[in-house]
Amino acid sequence: MSRLVLLLVVALGVALGAVGMLSVQAYAPARVDTADRSRIERVVHDYLLAHPEILPEAMQTLQDRETAARGSRAAMVASANRTAIEAPFGSAWAGNPAADVTLVEYFDYNCGYCRASMPAVAALLKSDSKVRIVYREFPILAQSSVDAAKMSLAAAEQGKFQGFHDALYAGGPVTAQSIATAAQRAGLDLRRAAAFAPRAQAEIAANEAMAQKLGLTGTPSWVIGRKVVSSALPLEELQKAVAAARAGR
Structure with a gap:
């Protein structure tokens, strides 16, 4: 390994946040002694101080690689657990029961972005008769989110x-009163709902466990085929994700 190549490798390691000595140990040939390592580290140190503009580029490269790696891991988890992820809980779904693409939304009733996503979801269901959306409870913002x-x-x-779902979103902020009002408007049997609470808690725990495996970082989060993303998506992005799922990408 030439000295120039060695310097470039070590510089990249330092620029990406690695410890200089570890980088040298990882990449330098065994014949490089302690004195050589010290000189190499000093050269790299001085070079980076003289050319700090390379650091943002290196960090961006690292972030891009990490994002790609997370996306790849999430896609593998989504593929391996597709049946469990896409199976709706009771009637918590909308669209075509024989859909060729299922969108899964992990949401929180206190999430403003989830509320803002509703028109895009409605437009997608209206414009594409072969899709289905499955709603998964992911209450992470407040105790009222869990209660809802x-x-x-x-x-x-x-x-x-x-x-x-519609009544609660139409009822303003999520409170004990708005939850009760939405339940009344939907015609729920409240005694049956109270007895169902332990099963509901188990479902929430299962959703949280799957969300952790998928690497979800907030709400709304989407699983659409192999695509996993934690962000509000406009209609155009939802349509692109559906098209990619249909194409098997």
């Missing part, structure tokens, strides 16, 4: 998810 999720799952168990 439990009632939502009770509604799904009773076949009244959509009525509760």
